[in-house]
Amino acid sequence: MERIFEQIPRFFSGPNLTLLLESAGLTLAMTMAGCLIGFGLAFVLVYVRQTPGKWAMPLRWICILYVEVFRRIPFIVVVYLVLFFIQAVTPDASLFTIAVIAICLYAVAYTADIIRGGLESVPQTQVEAAQAMNLSRLQTNLRIVLPQAWPVIVPPAIAFAVSFIKDTALVSQVGVFELTFRGKELNNQGYSGILVFGTIAFCYFLLSFPLSMLGQYLEKRLGTPRGQRRTRKLWSP
Amino acid sequence: MAHLAVSDVRASYGALEVLKGISFSIEKGEIAALVGPSGSGKSTVLRALMGLTPITGGEVDIAGETMNYSSAREVRAARDRMAIVFQQYNLFQNMTVMQNLTLAPLKIKNWDKAEVASEARRLLSLVGLADKADAFSDQLSGGQQQRVALARALALKPQILLLDEVTSALDPELVNEVLDAIRKLADEGMTMVIVSHEMAFVREVADKVAFMDAGQIVETGTPAELFDAPKTDRARDFFSKILRH
Numbered sequence: 001m002e003r004i005f006e007q008i009p010r011f012f013s014g015p016n017l018t019l020l021l022e023s024a025g026l027t028l029a030m031t032m033a034g035c036l037i038g039f040g041l042a043f044v045l046v047y048v049r050q051t052p053g054k055w056a057m058p059l060r061w062i063c064i065l066y067v068e069v070f071r072r073i074p075f076i077v078v079v080y081l082v083l084f085f086i087q088a089v090t091p092d093a094s095l096f097t098i099a100v101i102a103i104c105l106y107a108v109a110y111t112a113d114i115i116r117g118g119l120e121s122v123p124q125t126q127v128e129a130a131q132a133m134n135l136s137r138l139q140t141n142l143r144i145v146l147p148q149a150w151p152v153i154v155p156p157a158i159a160f161a162v163s164f165i166k167d168t169a170l171v172s173q174v175g176v177f178e179l180t181f182r183g184k185e186l187n188n189q190g191y192s193g194i195l196v197f198g199t200i201a202f203c204y205f206l207l208s209f210p211l212s213m214l215g216q217y218l219e220k221r222l223g224t225p226r227g228q229r230r231t232r233k234l235w236s237p
Numbered sequence: 238m239a240h241l242a243v244s245d246v247r248a249s250y251g252a253l254e255v256l257k258g259i260s261f262s263i264e265k266g267e268i269a270a271l272v273g274p275s276g277s278g279k280s281t282v283l284r285a286l287m288g289l290t291p292i293t294g295g296e297v298d299i300a301g302e303t304m305n306y307s308s309a310r311e312v313r314a315a316r317d318r319m320a321i322v323f324q325q326y327n328l329f330q331n332m333t334v335m336q337n338l339t340l341a342p343l344k345i346k347n348w349d350k351a352e353v354a355s356e357a358r359r360l361l362s363l364v365g366l367a368d369k370a371d372a373f374s375d376q377l378s379g380g381q382q383q384r385v386a387l388a389r390a391l392a393l394k395p396q397i398l399l400l401d402e403v404t405s406a407l408d409p410e411l412v413n414e415v416l417d418a419i420r421k422l423a424d425e426g427m428t429m430v431i432v433s434h435e436m437a438f439v440r441e442v443a444d445k446v447a448f449m450d451a452g453q454i455v456e457t458g459t460p461a462e463l464f465d466a467p468k469t470d471r472a473r474d475f476f477s478k479i480l481r482h
């Protein structure tokens with residue numbers, strides 16, 4: 001214990017703090033980039049999956065298979081697969097890129113079901129009204145269904161991203177300088193494990209807590225019916 | 238030549254055949270009414286015409302052209318000529334009244350923006366809702382939503398208008414207003430198929446009435462013929478119950 005107190009001034013020195021800040025930024029950047037791109041691609045996947053008609057059968061199957069397969073593989077296995085695959089194709093790809101791709105592939109599979117559930121929560125009668133006016137499937141989705149599906153999609157999607165911030169610790173296994181990797185490094189330099197990983201734990205909390213709050217705020221805001229949301233705005237001074 | 242001719246049309250929800258060979262025809266500018274007990278398939282007739290419930294047999298002719306409802310292109314052509322007011326209104330929940338009215342005219346019909354806007358305002362005042370242009374549908378009463386749905390359908394300038402229970406949620410004074418509007422539209426040459434439970438309304442506006450039961454048209458005629466002297470037992474039974482008061 002005494003050793004910990006002794007180490008505190010040295011541990012929270014400029015270089016170490018910079019290192020921690022950098023790796024915290026990296027963790028956040030990886031997660032956000034991976035999840036955002038993944039989220040966008042998940043929309044494409046869901047859209048393709050909902051393509052009607054016989055000819056689209058193989059397409060639909062590929063989409064279903066993708067989701068089912070990736071949801072059943074541990075994330076770390078995806079990371080290694082991406083690592084070796086990318087390195088075989090382009091040996092000089094950065095580890096950051098590899099991590100983002102792995103997160104992205106994983107996020108697609110998990111958010112696709114969230115998105116599908118959201119789109120399916122919009123009453124079919126809304127779709128029919130759009131069809132009766134000759135809106136195309138894409139127009140119907142973009143203009144009618146998606147705007148109404150946001151309240152259902154956004155909260156679980158943010159919850160997924162928040163929980164993924166901590167799961168990205170796994171990419172330290174392949175040598176990305178994210179938080180957990182730095183922790184191990186500092187620990188190896190002789191700093192107390194309790195001190196190091198206590199600080200790291202706090203960093204993870206600082207990264208994900210504001211996002212959770214944002215999620216809760218959006219959930220409340222999106223959950224309010226449109227009319228009431230407007231009315232409240234009119235009342236406020 | 239009939240403007241809308243439906244012959245022996247069949248339609249199913251999955252395995253359940255809901256329309257078992259429906260035939261009727263309407264001339265341009267005429268108003269035909271579909272009446273009958275709940276669940277008899279009145280809404281399904283309108284939905285089938287809009288290509289929302291699959292047609293499994295029979296023929297639909299619009300302005301002398303036979304429409305093949307298994308072709309996406311011809312369904313689009315049919316929808317381009319018709320507009321429907323749904324029994325449940327189905328206003329777009331994420332849009333204002335104005336946006337509901339102008340979406341398809343702007344994005345699908347590609348009409349001039351200023352004209353679409355002024356036409357939308359004209360239609361809103363026609364249905365007595367000029368002040369609700371910026372409201373969302375969850376801020377409107379049922380009757381108001383229904384009138385918006387009517388204005389939205391009219392904004393598409395359809396040749397044929399399909400109205401499902403369009404007066405059911407209206408105040409008596411508004412029924413007259415909407416009735417006047419509908420009659421005026423018919424005078425201007427719009428062809429209409431209306432579904433209604435209100436026989437007084439049907440008697441007022443309809444040129445002909447078809448009485449439906451269990452997915453079939455049992456009897457057709459003018460309102461007077463059908464209401465006052467029904468020929469079939471089923472029609473007599475239905476009208477004696479519904480017209481007694």
Ligand SMILES: Nc1ncnc2c1ncn2[C@@H]1O[C@H](COP(=O)(O)OP(=O)(O)OP(=O)(O)O)[C@@H](O)[C@H]1O
Pocket residue numbers: 250253255273274275276277278279280281282324
């Ligand atoms: N989406 C659906 N799926 C399965 N069956 C349906 C569906 N919609 C309607 N039906 C069935 O089709 C039949 C005809 O329904 P429809 O809505 O056309 O009746 P309706 O004459 O309009 O009745 P109402 O006067 O109550 O509006 C009913 O037996 C109904 O149960």
Ligand SMILES: [Mg+2]
Pocket residue numbers: 279280281324401
């Ligand atoms: Mg009905």
